[in-house]
Amino acid sequence: MSGKREAKKEALRQAIINAARQRIAESGLDELRARDIAKDADCAVGSLYTVFSDVDDVVLHVNSSTLTQLGSVMEAASKSADSPQEVLVALAVEYLKFATENRNIWSALFNHRLPEGAPAPEWHVAEHLVLMRWIAIPLAKLRPNLDEKALAVQSRILFAAVHGIVSLSLEGRFVAVRRRDIETQLIQFINDIIRGFDKE
Amino acid sequence: MSGKREAKKEALRQAIINAARQRIAESGLDELRARDIAKDADCAVGSLYTVFSDVDDVVLHVNSSTLTQLGSVMEAASKSADSPQEVLVALAVEYLKFATENRNIWSALFNHRLPEGAPAPEWHVAEHLVLMRWIAIPLAKLRPNLDEKALAVQSRILFAAVHGIVSLSLEGRFVAVRRRDIETQLIQFINDIIRGFDKE
DNA sequence: CCCAATTTTGAACAATGTTCATTTTTTTCT
DNA sequence: AGAAAAAAATGAACATTGTTCAAAATTGGG
Numbered sequence: 001m002s003g004k005r006e007a008k009k010e011a012l013r014q015a016i017i018n019a020a021r022q023r024i025a026e027s028g029l030d031e032l033r034a035r036d037i038a039k040d041a042d043c044a045v046g047s048l049y050t051v052f053s054d055v056d057d058v059v060l061h062v063n064s065s066t067l068t069q070l071g072s073v074m075e076a077a078s079k080s081a082d083s084p085q086e087v088l089v090a091l092a093v094e095y096l097k098f099a100t101e102n103r104n105i106w107s108a109l110f111n112h113r114l115p116e117g118a119p120a121p122e123w124h125v126a127e128h129l130v131l132m133r134w135i136a137i138p139l140a141k142l143r144p145n146l147d148e149k150a151l152a153v154q155s156r157i158l159f160a161a162v163h164g165i166v167s168l169s170l171e172g173r174f175v176a177v178r179r180r181d182i183e184t185q186l187i188q189f190i191n192d193i194i195r196g197f198d199k200e
Numbered sequence: 201m202s203g204k205r206e207a208k209k210e211a212l213r214q215a216i217i218n219a220a221r222q223r224i225a226e227s228g229l230d231e232l233r234a235r236d237i238a239k240d241a242d243c244a245v246g247s248l249y250t251v252f253s254d255v256d257d258v259v260l261h262v263n264s265s266t267l268t269q270l271g272s273v274m275e276a277a278s279k280s281a282d283s284p285q286e287v288l289v290a291l292a293v294e295y296l297k298f299a300t301e302n303r304n305i306w307s308a309l310f311n312h313r314l315p316e317g318a319p320a321p322e323w324h325v326a327e328h329l330v331l332m333r334w335i336a337i338p339l340a341k342l343r344p345n346l347d348e349k350a351l352a353v354q355s356r357i358l359f360a361a362v363h364g365i366v367s368l369s370l371e372g373r374f375v376a377v378r379r380r381d382i383e384t385q386l387i388q389f390i391n392d393i394i395r396g397f398d399k400e
Numbered sequence: 401c402c403c404a405a406t407t408t409t410g411a412a413c414a415a416t417g418t419t420c421a422t423t424t425t426t427t428t429c430t
Numbered sequence: 431a432g433a434a435a436a437a438a439a440t441g442a443a444c445a446t447t448g449t450t451c452a453a454a455a456t457t458g459g460g
Contacts, residue, residue: 005426005437030313034417044440049418110373113230113311120373156377157365157385164364165357177356185357189393196392205406205457234448244409249449 013051013061015041021062021105029059029108056114060124063109066102067127073098074134084138089190091134092162096186099166100179107171110163135159142197158193165189213251213261215241221262221305229259229308256314260324263309266302267327273298274334284338289390291334292362296386299366300379307371310363335359342397358393365389 019040023032034055038045052058077094081087099106114120135155140146146154169182177185219240223232234255238245252258277294281287299306314320335355340346346354369382377385 009438028316031316033415035415045417046419046440047438050438055417111311111313116228116231153377153381153385156368157389160365160368161361161389162364163368164362165360168356168360168363177353181353185353189357189361192393192396193389194396196395208407233446245448246409246450247407250407255448 009051012041012043012047015043016048016051016058017061017065020058021065024059024062024108025102025105028104029111032059056112056118059108059112060121062105063112064124064127066105066109067131069102070095070098071130071134074131078134078137084141085191085194087138088135088142088158088194089187091138092186092190093183095162096166096183099170103170107167110167132156132159142194161193162186162190209251212241212243212247215243216248216251216258217261217265220258221265224259224262224308225302225305228304229311232259256312256318259308259312260321262305263312264324264327266305266309267331269302270295270298271330271334274331278334278337284341285391285394287338288335288342288358288394289387291338292386292390293383295362296366296383299370303370307367310367332356332359342394361393362386362390 016037019037020032022040023036032055034048035045037055037058038048041048048055048058052061073094074091077090078087080090132152132155135158136151139155139158140151143151143154165182165186169177169179216237219237220232222240223236232255234248235245237255237258238248241248248255248258252261273294274291277290278287280290332352332355335358336351339355339358340351343351343354365382365386369377369379
């Protein structure tokens with residue numbers, strides 16, 4: 001009856017991930033500390049290392065759950081409209097909304113850097129690719145002449161552009177644009193792009 | 201004759217900035233260490249703090265010089281073509297080129313985070329805005345009906361989109377696109393946008 | 401050449417990620 | 431149930447860093 005061990009271990013894993021997510025949500029990735037996570041998860045610092053290889057590994061798992069959340073948001077947005085144009089706009093707007101409402105959690109997704117020369121594990125990269133699919137679907141309808149490969153590239157480019165706008169705007173380091181203007185701009189931007197397709 | 205003191209201090213400032221830039225260029229911002237900077241600049245760790253308030257301050261000055269470099273690149277790109285369309289494409293392509301050829305220095309510009317609640321100094325924010333001007337000039341010709349304010353916003357949005365594409369592509373965390381495809385995609389992207397303007 | 405002011409120094413401190421010998425808990429065996 | 435073995439949890443100790451500051455070295459003026 002050693003399933004009890006596994007269960008406890010799994011409970012600890014979740015407690016640690018939740019504690020880390022909570023900390024990140026409240027104070028951002030930069031303020032995340034191994035000792036704080038352990039305290040919140042009611043375990044010793046050392047225990048963290050019996051379940052994860054290091055703090056980066058914990059962050060990776062937090063990010064993984066964020067991607068799942070984002071996936072749901074994208075799916076809902078995809079169902080919120082019929083025309084592919086409207087779907088692309090909805091995806092962008094919902095992405096902006098998610099980023100705004102979950103700023104720290106969202107930015108951890110992109111600001112987290114693994115140490116020099118440690119590539120993100122394959123399973124985590126795959127999680128990102130799933131998001132691209134939600135863009136590819138409406139895009140395929142707008143550009144039926146693109147093959148699978150070109151479609152994948154276009155999806156990434158479109159995502160990157162939207163992400164850039166959301167990112168530089170929200171992080172607001174410089175290049176600040178008033179918050180309530182961003183959505184308007186984003187919608188106009190997507191529409192400009194789509195109109196550009198038509199004329200190609 | 202106390203100008204000598206000032207001169208020495210200034211020399212130290214420059215030595216430290218150069219050492220830091222060199223380190224960042226070679227190993228990236230994440231590997232930057234106060235002790236390494238001091239060693240390269242031939243001074244004690246403590247001396248660094250007599251000239252800069254902390255390591256972040258040093259990075260800020262490295263980034264400042266990077267922005268000056270980028271400014272020159274943008275200026276040259278602006279003069280490389282006549283039509284505003286071509287200028288916008290040239291700006292994007294040169295931005296991509298600069299980022300590719302100066303990866304670590306460029307990414308320090310955007311990955312450097314000041315500690316919680318310490319906004320970038322006003323002089324540094326201003327340096328960023330100068331870059332936006334190079335985009336606004338050709339954009340104004342394409343969209344003559346935009347007032348100054350709307351033009352500034354559009355410039356930022358366009359920059360953010362291009363930056364997003366360059367950024368997610370180059371950092372290649374996920375969402376990887378083959379390096380040699382990025383330029384092609386970027387050019388097509390800018391053209392799509394501009395075509396979108398026409399149809400508005 | 402000497403003294404006071406200034407600058408430079410690097411050892412010491414604090415914060416933090418990570419390890420590992422020791423203690424505690426759980427499982428297995430009789 | 432109780433003891434021995436296995437596994438897991440613990441937190442003190444270590445290594446690495448940014449930063450400080452008392453002491454030493456340097457400098458400029460008289």
